[in-house]
Amino acid sequence: MTEQDADQDTDQDAKVTAELLTAAREALELFHEVHVDDDGALSFRHGEVPCAVQAMRLADGLTVLSLTCVVAWDLPADPNLSVSAAERAGQGLFGTLGVVYTERGMDVTLRYAFPAEGLKPEPLSTLLMLVVSTASQLRNELLAGAGDGA
Numbered sequence: 001m002t003e004q005d006a007d008q009d010t011d012q013d014a015k016v017t018a019e020l021l022t023a024a025r026e027a028l029e030l031f032h033e034v035h036v037d038d039d040g041a042l043s044f045r046h047g048e049v050p051c052a053v054q055a056m057r058l059a060d061g062l063t064v065l066s067l068t069c070v071v072a073w074d075l076p077a078d079p080n081l082s083v084s085a086a087e088r089a090g091q092g093l094f095g096t097l098g099v100v101y102t103e104r105g106m107d108v109t110l111r112y113a114f115p116a117e118g119l120k121p122e123p124l125s126t127l128l129m130l131v132v133s134t135a136s137q138l139r140n141e142l143l144a145g146a147g148d149g150a
Contacts, residue, residue, distance in 0.1 A: 016063050017055040020116055024053050024065055027125035046132035049139055053128075055116075063117040067128060069095075069135035071108040075146050077101055084145050088138055094131045097138070108142060110135040 021040055028034045032044040042053040051069045058064060075081055085099055085108055095112035112131045116124060 013057040016057050016117065020055040020063050020065060021053070023119065023121060023124060024055070024116070024128070027121040027128060028053070030121070030125050031129060047136045047139075049132065049135045051132055051135070061117065062115055064113050065116040065128075066111065066113040067095075067131050069110045069132055071097075071110050071135050071139045072142050072146075073107045074102075074104045075106040075108065075142060077106050078146065081106060081142060081145055085138075085142065088141065094127075094134050108138070110138065 018040060021036075021042060025034050025036065025042055028042065028044055032046065034042050034044045037043060037052075040055075044051055046069070049069050049071060051067060054066045054068075056064055056066065082099060085097055088097065095110040098109040098111060100107045100109075110131065114127065116127075119127070
C-alpha cells in the first residue's frame with residue numbers, strides 16, 4: 001500500500017465516521033440536546049446519566065457506534081451493590097456493565113457498540129434510546145440499593 005492509498009483510506013474512514021456521527025446526532029436530537037465535541041464525538045444527558053457516542057470504522061463496510069453511559073459514580077464499595085450490578089449485567093440485552101473501584105467508591109458504566117452504517121434515524125434512535133433508558137433504569141436501581149449516591 002502506498003502512502004497515497006493510506007491517505008485515501010484515512011480520508012474515507014473520516015468521511016464514513018463523520019456521516020455516521022451526523023446520523024447519530026440527528027437520531028438523538030429527536031429526544032435530547034446533543035453537544036458535538038471538538039473531536040466529533042457526541043455527548044448528551046439522559047436524565048441524570050451522562051452519555052457519549054463515538055464512531056469508528058473497523059473495516060470497509062463495518063463502521064460501529066460506541067455508546068458509553070456513566071450510570072453512577074462514587075457509590076459505596078458495597079459487595080451487595082457489586083452483586084446487584086453483576087446480576088443486572090447478566091440480564092441486559094443492550095450493553096456491557098463496567099464496575100471500577102476508586103478511592104471514593106464504585107463507578108458504574110454501561111457500554112454498547114454496534115454496527116450502525118446504513119441505519120436510518122428512526123431505528124437508530126430507537127436502538128440508542130433502548131441503551132440509555134437501560135442506563136437510567138440501572139442508575140435508579142443502584143441508587144435505591146445504595147440509599148443515596150451520585
